[in-house]
Amino acid sequence: MTEPLIYELSSPGREGVKPPQLDVPESALPQDWLREDLPLPEVSEIDVVRHFLRLSQLNYAIDKGMYPLGSCTMKFNPKINEVTARLPGFTGVHPLQHPDIVQGALYVVYALQEYIKAIGGFAGVTLQPAAGAHGELVGVLIMRKYHLDRGEPQRDTILVPDSAHGTNPASTSMSGMRVVEIPSDARGNVDLDALRSQICDRVAGLMFTNPNTLGLFEEHMEEVINIVHSCGGLVYGDGANMNALMGIMRPGDAGIDVMHFNLHKTFSTPHGGGGPGCGAVGVAPHLVDYLPGPIVALDPDLSEDEDPYFIFHDPPKSIGRVKAFWGHFGIIVRAYTYIRMLGGEGLRRSAEHAVLNANYLLSRIKGVYPLPYDRICKHEFVVEGHFKDAPGVHALDIAKRLIDYGVHPPTNYFPLIVPEALMIEPTETESQQSLDNYADILLKIAEEALETPDLLHEAPHNTPVRRLDEVRAARNPVLRYEH
């Protein structure tokens, strides 16, 4: 049961919602500039409602069921966030209004900056970046500029573990730096010997994810940070996995110099089918001046103790603006709301339960699914999606078969260092029941892999469309509706 394209529902001459009537005299239109045709759909309002409602029903979502994508932190998206973000005093504010008339909005941004400082152990925070990758770009540019300012232009290299998310090396390249990959050791940590062998005065920094993409806490974290700092390099923390650490550890305490946070993962703001997010970046004291501006600050002259006045401030050695205006305010309001509802204690309990849930789910399936690193995991874990006695079955087949059971597959084929990887992150908002259901399904599929593997190879069976021909889509791309 598929849905026609909105264009296919059009009828020539049909009008949708109607703008108001013109209430001023007409001026002469610039005839030479006018377009001849505007080929947008011609549908009525009820067509729009039905079409998009039917489309929505073709989607799986967190609101429907468990969605344990590793490193995505698909936790419940609180509905109060949607209410506060839609308050007219927030939605109706133009970004360039004078600070006098937007103090409420400025306060929310300032407060969230302070909260992220507190949670991460940082001296400065910017909420300007629009996504995690955007935050990574900011982080690499900050490291680069810091070294240039100190008269060290030869530092052109960023070390990236082989388990890192693809955005790490991509962000490095975009900044004009070169990437050197560091392998992982047999226990899933950054290989210290390999790290030492790459250390030299060309190194600007290391991009470090902890817990790493295997869901494991780096056993030699302090040593790693020490090694990089001793050669004069900086350490960038990829905060995608912060859900395991809120209230458990502050990365800034451990010596992380700059770190991004994904508000749309750790801090419950919704994923939106692919954004919008917010990649807040926190920095240690020596990097505060390099943050992309403007950030929100207290006006030292106009503020009094009980009567703060907020303004925009440009850090003096800023790498420059990375986005128009101030950042994703609508997302900032949601994250602020979440932190106000949880407080420090609530955040810590969330991290604890995220880790509890992951270890529990792991304990239920680890006898059956090959486990590359048998350690207590943090908020996520990686198993291998293949079985000795079912040679034709791959992670992809298991993922597609999960869909037939009404749940969402985990992340496939990442991290690259584990063959047939299945990366599973349940999050703290799933109950034991929900986890047991998922575990039971995984175990059932493991049985099917041995007894009736075709069920997996041809899965999914019950979805509106079945496996799609991606080769055809790439060889002969059809990327728009042709009129």
Added chain:
Amino acid sequence: MVYIPHTDAERQAMLADIGVENVEELFWDIPEKFRYPQLDLPEPLSEMETLQELQFLAGLNLNANTTPAFLGAGAYRHWVPSVVDYVISRGEFYTAYTPYQAEVSQGTLQAIFEYESMICDLTGMNVANASHYDGATAAAEAVIQAYNTFRKKRNKVVLAPTIHPHYRQVIHTYTQGMGLEIVGGDDPTTEIAQLIELVDEQTACLILQTPDFLGQMHDLTGLADAIHARGKDTQFVVITNPISLGLLKPPGDYGADIVLGEGQPLGLGLNFGGPYLGFYATRSQYARQMAGRLVGKTVDLEGKEGYVMTLTTREQHIRRDKATSNICSNQGLMALAATVYMAALGKHGLRKVAELNYHKAHYAAAAIDAVKGFSVVRRKPFFNEFVVRCPKPADEVNTFLIDGMESVEIIGGYDLGQDYPHLADHMLVAVTEMNSRHEIDLLVEALSAFDN
């Protein structure tokens, strides 16, 4: 504990299955000196109290939707049809993830395909991506696309000085490690012909904006040919306003290689600056160099039509350090909002909205021009924004408009002195379909009362 469903009994049972005594044991590998810090955060509030706090904070802001307002400069006060929020409030859309598992994401994927199609229709181009963060970052990505098209061998970029200041700043930030030579200057009176003279065979692209930051419309006739000839295929990039495209011939029709801009006017609301939407379209032959996600149509194993993300090997999760860009999350839900907006208004509605903007802005400009002490700077045609020369600095006029009158509060235009010091007594005034005749007349009356 909010959002955590576990009972004590369940916790105990789970810990037992894992084989540990308590939750703390799961964090044995966190160095003890760092473990369990006291977070300096306020005590939690109930949902009721949280809402009250935020209502208070929201109440401290002056709402431009319910106050007469003439502020634009890259973000516009447009009417958002009710159907937009209805659709983006559906949990199946906003709590879904990036559509990696296509079979359970056909809603998101088809909506993106429709979005891409509509952006192509609007801009006159044949391939559009699923969005960038905003117009400014989209402009930076266009520079990168052009740079990659010439295999990193051309390092010069020409930027028109009337491109939005934030966009130019972002382009500089993004490219600071790429060794580029960015030219074009800061003089807003520079003519396009002068910019084209800067193009040579070392130039990767020339970027201009129309309507530009000062509201001026630029005639694109012949520019593509001139730029391509002078630079041996230097890319012609045009930044534009999507509402204006309801009325005006799109840059694609003039031969642009890349068309992009801020999609906020397409039903996203003001939201104090974000989240917004960078729309981006290019020619088919550049599809593989274009950053961002792409959705294409295909068939499933039973021959049924469906949609998938395609050409994904250019993206970060596959190409890593050689990716076209690092972009991962984009503005999915905002692209959906824009799609609903464009579908709901459609061919006829968007044209009408564009006309309303044009007529009201011209009515306002004529009336303001007639006020003693004020004059409209008319160097070129304009769409819905124009520059007004004031008898005193623009920020003084704005203070008067907000605070200086008994029972009237008006949010005035943008103080251009903030970006061009020699224009401190110039104000950028935007007029949209939301400015009723009454509001416009109120502004004119207020300006007449200024300084009298």
Added chain:
Amino acid sequence: MNDTNVRFLETHEWARREGNEIVIGITDYAQSTLSDIVYVELPEVGDTLDKGDQFGVVESVKAAADVYLPMSGKVVAVNAALEETPELVNQDALGEGWMLRLSPANPGEWDELLDAEAYQKVVEEEEAH
């Protein structure tokens, strides 16, 4: 395959001597690991490149592999058929799936390449992992 006019790189490219020119492509092993190829990015005729340079990219649905030049020289022709039909590389990697023809700058570099037997060993080692 005993054609002594074909030699290999460890990175799975082949080079075949045809008169004064070298024909270059990727091996059958390479195309099988990539699986369905959807796009091949090639250099331009007239480009001058060095041995070891990355001359293009071979894209499948799941991967994008860089391809490296076995010998230095000037590109005299590229296989235009691959634009419409990239799957030729899957079907006939050593024949119709050829990628470019080179006028070699350093004929001596031929001796540095792996012969069929040595290349076979490389493949066997990789398959063992």
